Amino acid sequence: MIKFHEIKAGDIILAEYEGQRSEGEVIELNRDDKEVCVRTSVQEFWYTTDQLYPIPLNDEQLEKFHFQKQELPDGSVKYMMGPFRILLRAKGDFSAFEIWYREDRRHMAQPISVHELQNHYHDMTKIDLVREPAVRV
Numbered sequence: 404m405i406k407f408h409e410i411k412a413g414d415i416i417l418a419e420y421e422g423q424r425s426e427g428e429v430i431e432l433n434r435d436d437k438e439v440c441v442r443t444s445v446q447e448f449w450y451t452t453d454q455l456y457p458i459p460l461n462d463e464q465l466e467k468f469h470f471q472k473q474e475l476p477d478g479s480v481k482y483m484m485g486p487f488r489i490l491l492r493a494k495g496d497f498s499a500f501e502i503w504y505r506e507d508r509r510h511m512a513q514p515i516s517v518h519e520l521q522n523h524y525h526d527m528t529k530i531d532l533v534r535e536p537a538v539r540v
Contacts, residue, residue: 404452404453404455404456405452405455405456405457405518406452407432407437407439407452409518409519409522410429410432410439410452410455410518411429411432411518411521411522411525412429412430412431412432413428413429413521413531413532413533414428414429414517414518414521414522415427415428415429415458415517415518415521415534416429416441416455416456416457416458416516416517416518417455417456417457417458418441418443418448418450418454418455418456419450419454419455419456420448420450420454424456425443425444425445426443426444426458427441427442427443427444428441428442429441429518430442430447433449437451437452438450438451439451439452439455441455457516457517457518457519458516458517458518459497459514459516459517460497460514460515460516460517460519460520461495461497462495464517465482465489467534468484468532468533468534469484469534470482470483470484470489471483471484474494478492478493478494479491479492479493479494480493480494480495484532486504486505487502487503487504487524487527487528488501488502488503488504489501489502490502490503497514497515498513498514499511499512499513502520502523502527504524504527504528507527509523509527520532
């Protein structure tokens with residue numbers, strides 16, 4: 404379950420409907436009733452927070468946002484999108500890592516979810532972190 408105050412329009416989360424969980428994007432919030440409208444591949448639907456779940460942040464999720472991955476000689480891994488950086492101390496280890504944008508550095512002492520990364524990214528850059536189709540060259 405995700406707390407209502409953590410959710411923002413544009414966040415990518417899992418929504419459960421009739422026992423099935425589908426990845427979707429938050430498109431609207433109803434603060435009065437604490438309901439969240441999520442667009443999945445099937446439909447747009449209003450959910451309560453007990454029907455919403457975080458997506459763990461991992462390499463696959465960062466690929467979906469088109470982060471560039473760089474494996475470093477010391478075994479660490481850096482993900483880059485413009486001047487925004489994510490540094491893992493060990494490949495695939497999202498248990499503790501660092502993110503930074505220009506002079507703003509943040510240390511994550513525990514794993515975070517996709518929507519939390521999106522919220523950090525927006526807070527740091529003032530730009531939404533969205534999934535857009537890959538640009539083919």
